[in-house]
Amino acid sequence: MKITIHTVPTVTYTLIVDGEVVDMAKKDNPLEFIQGIGMMVPGFEANLEGLTAGSTYKFKLDPEEAYGPYDEQAVVDLPVSTFMVDGEINKDLLQIGRVVPMQDQNGNPLSGTVLEVSDEKVKMDFNHMLAGKELDFSGEILHVRKATQAELDHGHVHGAHGHEH
Numbered sequence: 001m002k003i004t005i006h007t008v009p010t011v012t013y014t015l016i017v018d019g020e021v022v023d024m025a026k027k028d029n030p031l032e033f034i035q036g037i038g039m040m041v042p043g044f045e046a047n048l049e050g051l052t053a054g055s056t057y058k059f060k061l062d063p064e065e066a067y068g069p070y071d072e073q074a075v076v077d078l079p080v081s082t083f084m085v086d087g088e089i090n091k092d093l094l095q096i097g098r099v100v101p102m103q104d105q106n107g108n109p110l111s112g113t114v115l116e117v118s119d120e121k122v123k124m125d126f127n128h129m130l131a132g133k134e135l136d137f138s139g140e141i142l143h144v145r146k147a148t149q150a151e152l153d154h155g156h157v158h159g160a161h162g163h164e165h
Helices: 042-048 149-154
Strands: 007-017 020-025 056-061 075-079 099-103 109-117 121-125 135-146
Touching: 042 056, 042 135
Parallel strands: none
Antiparallel strands: 007 020, 007 135, 056 135, 075 121, 099 109, 109 121
16 A cells, blocks of 8 residues: 555654754654644655555655744743742753743743743743754655544544554
């Protein structure tokens, strides 16, 4: 079976960014996803389209096909009081390089990386850590099957590597 919209590919992959391996899925814990519903970055799905079990792949994605360009507007200064917990500044959160789960003004979850800390401000970067980066993927297609209606309804894979509902 070929990878097309609403199929569930089971794949291994190695992701290399700037010459370093940043993520990997091996045969003992492969990646499963539903093709064509936006679970993966667009360029990843586009490059796997039409492949079958047993195929290997290797491709590079420009930022536009992956996590988008780096956005300087996503680097912001927040008042240090933003990090107050029970009347005290949570110093553990304010470590340079620390990724802090937060919410935007609409309550949507987002993560920011701490860049700088002063007495009054914390400079945070809300870009995805791979924004502006070229992604170098390689791997193998282990299996391809049709997604079930329940998986399509729920928007995620069920079963051995997903979860039951």
